Every structure is written in C-alpha cells, then in structure tokens.
Amino acid sequence: MTNRPTMSPQEKSSHRSVLSARKWALMASVVAGLGAGAYGLGINGAGNWFSTPAAAQVSSEVRKVAQPVGFADIVERVKPSVISVKVRMGDRGRDDVAGLSDDSPFQPGSPMERFFRRFGGPDGMPPGMRGNRGRGMVTGQGSGFLISADGYAVTNNHVVDGADKVEVTTDDGKTYTAKVIGTDARTDLALIKVEGGSNFPYAKLSEGKPRIGDWVLAVGNPFGLGGTVTAGIVSASGRDIGSGPYDDFIQIDAPVNKGNSGGPAFNVEGEVIGVNTAIYSPSGGNVGIAFSIPANTVQAVITQLKDKGMVSRGWIGVQIQPVTQEIADSLGLKKAEGALVAEPQADGPAAKAGIESGDVIIGVNDTPVKDARELARTIGGFAPGNTVKLNIIHKGKEKVANLTLGQLPNTIEAKADFDRGDVGRGADVPRLGLTVVPASSVAGAGKEGVVVTDIDPKGLAADRGFKEGDVILEVGGKAVAGAGDVRDALAAAKTENKNSILLRVRSGGASRFVALPLAKG
The missing domain is CATH 2.40.10.120 (Thrombin, subunit H)
Incomplete structure (x- = not known):
C-alpha cells in the first residue's frame, strides 16, 4: 500500500477550496461557453461569485480541450x-x-x-x-x-x-x-x-x-x-x-x-x-x-x-473480377481476396509475363491487394514504363511475375457479336438448366467452347445471369468443346465432393468467371 502524506486541517480546507473552485469553474465554463473571463469563477460560502487563480487555471484548461x-x-x-x-x-x-x-x-x-x-x-x-x-x-x-x-x-x-x-x-x-x-x-x-x-x-x-x-x-x-x-x-x-x-x-x-x-x-x-x-x-x-x-x-x-x-496510367492488360467466396472455394483459396484474371489481353504486359486466365493477383510489389478495384487503383497509380512485381496464385501455388507496365488505352475496342443464325436447339445440360452447341458450329463464335442456345428461366444458369449467345470456354479449369465435356466436368467435380465449380464464360466480347454451386445427393 502506498503511504500518502498527511495534510493538516488547514491544508485539507485549502485543498477542498481548490477542488470546489475547479468544480464550479468547470460548471461556469459550460454555462458561459468556455469560461467567463480571464480569471475564471469560484463561489464562496455566501453564494457570491468570485475569481480564483485555481478557477482561472481550470477555465484555461477547459478552453484548450473544448470543441x-x-x-x-x-x-x-x-x-x-x-x-x-x-x-x-x-x-x-x-x-x-x-x-x-x-x-x-x-x-x-x-x-x-x-x-x-x-x-x-x-x-x-x-x-x-x-x-x-x-x-x-x-x-x-x-x-x-x-x-x-x-x-x-x-x-x-x-x-x-x-x-x-x-x-x-x-x-x-x-x-x-x-x-x-x-x-x-x-x-x-x-x-x-x-x-x-x-x-x-x-x-x-x-x-x-x-x-x-x-x-x-x-x-x-x-x-x-x-x-x-x-x-x-x-x-x-x-x-x-x-x-x-x-x-x-x-x-x-x-x-x-x-x-x-x-x-x-x-x-x-x-x-x-x-x-x-x-x-x-x-x-x-x-x-x-x-x-x-x-x-x-x-x-x-x-x-x-x-x-x-x-x-497517363499504368496498364497490365487483363480483364479482372472480384473473388467471391464461391470463387475462392472453387479455386481452393483460404480467403476471398485479390483479383481474378478472367482473361489476359493478347500481347499485353500480363500475357507476356506468363499470367493466365484463372490466376489470382494477390499483391503488387509484395503489398497485398484486397480486391479487383484496389488492384486497378494501385496499377493506375504507376506511370507507364515502370516495372512492377505481381504476387499471384497460379494453380494453387504462389508465384511472382515481373512485368513492365504499358499505358492504359483511352478506349476499349468494341467486339461485334457473332451471328447465331439457325443453329438448332443443341444438347441439354440439365444440371445447369441450359442447352449448348459447339462454338465451331456457329459462324463467328470461334473454335473454342460451347454456345448457349437456350436457358431454362428457372434453372441455375439463369439465376447466375447466363443468357443466350454466351460462350462457355472452360468448366472446372478444363476446356470444353461440346455438351458431353460440360457434363463430364460437372460429374467429376461432384465425385470430388466440391461445393461449387468455376466456369469461364465469354459474353459480349468480355470474359468472366462464374461459380456455380453443385447440388448434393
């Protein structure tokens, strides 16, 4: 226990007077708006206000800290x-x-x-x-x-x-x-x-x-x-x-x-x-x-x-999207953070550095990036020509890619949609609630993937925003060329007890990943 010095009756009385003066000075400061003058105010036994040095000091302190x-x-x-x-x-x-x-x-x-x-x-x-x-x-x-x-x-x-x-x-x-x-x-x-x-x-x-x-x-x-x-x-x-x-x-x-x-x-x-x-x-x-x-x-x-x-803003030449929890689960990531590369632009800085679709960019120069927007702001803050280090997750493993930034184009070249014409109904994928045909059979659709020709409005694909004319390029990280490939990839994911599967889809000239949950039973 700490020993406290004993005060005499006169000192106690003086101490009480100082505390009382401080209390009344504080109250006066609140009422009068930060004090009532240079000396502050106290009150004596008769109820009359008077100035005291102690009250003046408290009033000054109140003025310093008051908002x-x-x-x-x-x-x-x-x-x-x-x-x-x-x-x-x-x-x-x-x-x-x-x-x-x-x-x-x-x-x-x-x-x-x-x-x-x-x-x-x-x-x-x-x-x-x-x-x-x-x-x-x-x-x-x-x-x-x-x-x-x-x-x-x-x-x-x-x-x-x-x-x-x-x-x-x-x-x-x-x-x-x-x-x-x-x-x-x-x-x-x-x-x-x-x-x-x-x-x-x-x-x-x-x-x-x-x-x-x-x-x-x-x-x-x-x-x-x-x-x-x-x-x-x-x-x-x-x-x-x-x-x-x-x-x-x-x-x-x-x-x-x-x-x-x-x-x-x-x-x-x-x-x-x-x-x-x-x-x-x-x-x-x-x-x-x-x-x-x-x-x-x-x-x-x-x-x-x-x-x-x-x-002028730096540019790495990729289409990116947020990493949702479903996408993170599909890729085996611990956290839903970073930016998912939907598609690297041909001959862009990222493609030249070996970055691929499905890679997740988790940092720039060893500084973590929370999401796709933060990555865009971070890269945009560098001048073209600067060299940056991208921290990425590639097929479940962390790696580093060094690249020289290009200049962000002022406009993005629009890509014309293909003419689907009369391609028939196609083959069903009941688990997704859609019908597809090989892209190679549709003029202008390219040689990769399958084209969605019909969608069940109550099905899973419709719920996730699929529409007729979308091209499914990959299912579960595997390229698909027909309805059978899509069904096989879905069955394999279910056999592996996965909760969801990732599809890479091209729509209107832009690519994106869509995570679809897999029903149990």
Missing part, C-alpha cells in the same frame, strides 16, 4: 478559396443534340448518362446543368476551389467537359475568365486556370485520410446560390458507386445539391479532404448521402494535368 461550438472561424478562413463555375457549351444546332434526351447533355445509354440517371436528379442531369434547346445552347453551373495563388483551381470534369467558355466568380463577387488545363473523365476531375489575378486565396489539400465520424464542411454553389456552407460528418469511405474502375469515394452527410459539383469538402483544420462529385437521391435533392473524391486522388491527378494536360 468549437461553431464553424465560423474555419469558414471565414476557407470560404474565399471557393469559386462558382459557370460554363457555356457553345451554340449548338438541333442536329448536334438530336441524340440527347430532352435535358441531358450525354448520349442515352452512355456511362455518364447512366451515372447521372442514377445519382443525379430525376431528369438525369449532372448537378447544376441546364439546357436551353430553343437557342441550341447548353449552360451549366458548378463549383470549384483555388489551389494556388496564381489561379489554378480544381473542379469536376463533368462541369467543364466540352465547354467553349468558362467563367468563375470568387467569394468577393468578382468574375474572371478561366481556361481548362486538362480533364480526367475516369476520376471526373478537371484543372482550370483563372486568368487576371496573381494573389488569389487558396486551399490546401489534406495529406491524411479522414476518419469515419470526422466533421466535414461542404462549400459551393448549390442551385446557383454561391458561397453556401453546409456541415455534416464523414459517413463512410471507399465507396464504389459504379461510375468507374477507380471508384474510392468518401461518403458524407453534409447537405450537397445540384451545383455543388466540383466544390470542396473541408475538415476542421481547413484542409480539403475531397471534391464533392455526386449525390444519391431519388428526388434530385439532398437526402444526406453525397460522395467526394479523396484528396490523395485529387493530388495525383491534378499534378499530371498541370504537367501535361492529361493523365
């Missing part, structure tokens, strides 16, 4: 760096927009049209976009923020894409012209240069990742109402909203509406943690779910845009 009761100081510091962006798409004739929907500037069915149909307003318009078809003109409004004193600013690609004229309005009401330095459709980012100034207030990009639950402030130009500030918290991170292979959004619940696109999301340090890009809303208005591009992605993209006006 801010508002965001006014932060907003006052960062708001001048935020700009409103107005664009004009130019005088367009009716022929130029004949293929568009009544209000959307994107082609029907295009990735951007589908994205904003899902995450924009009910009319599918991106935030802030307005059409004026009567004059053949399209204008739009969005947000942005300055990142340097000489006028470089960040906004969304969809805000300025195709713009003939860009104007920005700063927080003090001044209007400037701006030019587009570069855009990146894959991350929906753009870099613009505001002309006519050399001492603009600017914001700093955060170097750290926000935590879920951190405060966040969104500043922008919703509905054309510039200089609007809203507050909320970081709700989630790493969100995939289906807009592209590099999705890694921060989800926030700060109210964000049409026109906020391209505006910054600040932390309480006044640093930009993300660029507000999309909202999820069935009505077109805020429902507390918005998505921001992380600051580290913004920094990487705008650095390249400033240097060369475009973004």
Whole structure:
C-alpha cells in the first residue's frame, strides 16, 4: 500500500477550496461557453461569485480541450478559396443534340448518362446543368476551389467537359475568365486556370485520410446560390458507386445539391479532404448521402494535368473480377481476396509475363491487394514504363511475375457479336438448366467452347445471369468443346465432393468467371 502524506486541517480546507473552485469553474465554463473571463469563477460560502487563480487555471484548461461550438472561424478562413463555375457549351444546332434526351447533355445509354440517371436528379442531369434547346445552347453551373495563388483551381470534369467558355466568380463577387488545363473523365476531375489575378486565396489539400465520424464542411454553389456552407460528418469511405474502375469515394452527410459539383469538402483544420462529385437521391435533392473524391486522388491527378494536360496510367492488360467466396472455394483459396484474371489481353504486359486466365493477383510489389478495384487503383497509380512485381496464385501455388507496365488505352475496342443464325436447339445440360452447341458450329463464335442456345428461366444458369449467345470456354479449369465435356466436368467435380465449380464464360466480347454451386445427393 502506498503511504500518502498527511495534510493538516488547514491544508485539507485549502485543498477542498481548490477542488470546489475547479468544480464550479468547470460548471461556469459550460454555462458561459468556455469560461467567463480571464480569471475564471469560484463561489464562496455566501453564494457570491468570485475569481480564483485555481478557477482561472481550470477555465484555461477547459478552453484548450473544448470543441468549437461553431464553424465560423474555419469558414471565414476557407470560404474565399471557393469559386462558382459557370460554363457555356457553345451554340449548338438541333442536329448536334438530336441524340440527347430532352435535358441531358450525354448520349442515352452512355456511362455518364447512366451515372447521372442514377445519382443525379430525376431528369438525369449532372448537378447544376441546364439546357436551353430553343437557342441550341447548353449552360451549366458548378463549383470549384483555388489551389494556388496564381489561379489554378480544381473542379469536376463533368462541369467543364466540352465547354467553349468558362467563367468563375470568387467569394468577393468578382468574375474572371478561366481556361481548362486538362480533364480526367475516369476520376471526373478537371484543372482550370483563372486568368487576371496573381494573389488569389487558396486551399490546401489534406495529406491524411479522414476518419469515419470526422466533421466535414461542404462549400459551393448549390442551385446557383454561391458561397453556401453546409456541415455534416464523414459517413463512410471507399465507396464504389459504379461510375468507374477507380471508384474510392468518401461518403458524407453534409447537405450537397445540384451545383455543388466540383466544390470542396473541408475538415476542421481547413484542409480539403475531397471534391464533392455526386449525390444519391431519388428526388434530385439532398437526402444526406453525397460522395467526394479523396484528396490523395485529387493530388495525383491534378499534378499530371498541370504537367501535361492529361493523365497517363499504368496498364497490365487483363480483364479482372472480384473473388467471391464461391470463387475462392472453387479455386481452393483460404480467403476471398485479390483479383481474378478472367482473361489476359493478347500481347499485353500480363500475357507476356506468363499470367493466365484463372490466376489470382494477390499483391503488387509484395503489398497485398484486397480486391479487383484496389488492384486497378494501385496499377493506375504507376506511370507507364515502370516495372512492377505481381504476387499471384497460379494453380494453387504462389508465384511472382515481373512485368513492365504499358499505358492504359483511352478506349476499349468494341467486339461485334457473332451471328447465331439457325443453329438448332443443341444438347441439354440439365444440371445447369441450359442447352449448348459447339462454338465451331456457329459462324463467328470461334473454335473454342460451347454456345448457349437456350436457358431454362428457372434453372441455375439463369439465376447466375447466363443468357443466350454466351460462350462457355472452360468448366472446372478444363476446356470444353461440346455438351458431353460440360457434363463430364460437372460429374467429376461432384465425385470430388466440391461445393461449387468455376466456369469461364465469354459474353459480349468480355470474359468472366462464374461459380456455380453443385447440388448434393
């Protein structure tokens, strides 16, 4: 037991007075909002307030650790760096927009049209976009923020894409012209240069990742109402909203509406943690779910845009897909992690390095990759020409493949579907609920695999998304050329007591693996 020094009655009384003073000072700080002056407050036996050094010390300590009761100081510091962006798409004739929907500037069915149909307003318009078809003109409004004193600013690609004229309005009401330095459709980012100034207030990009639950402030130009500030918290991170292979959004619940696109999301340090890009809303208005591009992605993209006006990304030349638990079980993997190679592109870096269909990429330069999206982001973060080491699982064994990255193509060559014509019904595969014919008997289908000619709508294949015209290339890792090969592979897997079997399927020019469960009994 520890011996404690004995206090005299006078010391005890003084100690009680100090504790009482601290207690009342703390209460006074809460009531009065971090204290009532330089000396703090105490209370005497008669109930009268008085100042004490001890109370002053506690009040000072409370002021140091207390959270801010508002965001006014932060907003006052960062708001001048935020700009409103107005664009004009130019005088367009009716022929130029004949293929568009009544209000959307994107082609029907295009990735951007589908994205904003899902995450924009009910009319599918991106935030802030307005059409004026009567004059053949399209204008739009969005947000942005300055990142340097000489006028470089960040906004969304969809805000300025195709713009003939860009104007920005700063927080003090001044209007400037701006030019587009570069855009990146894959991350929906753009870099613009505001002309006519050399001492603009600017914001700093955060170097750290926000935590879920951190405060966040969104500043922008919703509905054309510039200089609007809203507050909320970081709700989630790493969100995939289906807009592209590099999705890694921060989800926030700060109210964000049409026109906020391209505006910054600040932390309480006044640093930009993300660029507000999309909202999820069935009505077109805020429902507390918005998505921001992380600051580290913004920094990487705008650095390249400033240097060369475009973004070059590394490319290994493979079609990849997630490793589900069923796929992991089919391949004998312990964890459903990594990226499954559906098909290496002919003469691509991966094919030259010996990577094959069915390989699972589990790491890059000995750093684990969680899933296919993380692999795409990791490889995309390297410049073309760099040499990387891929950690893969090949036929159940770990190996390493070294390759030199190519450059990610801007477009993917579309492959025409084959003409199935009159190929007959084919042979049944009852266990899967489909009918197949050899691909070699179908013009344009190739020489490998079997073509699906009919599907039982209540069968297993229909449940897993198979459709007529799909080509089954492999079943259980074995090439198939007829219905008999498919049935034999299924029987062999069942004999080996496997819970599921992996099929490699080509559909619409792209390959994928599908895991099908095997019924017992």
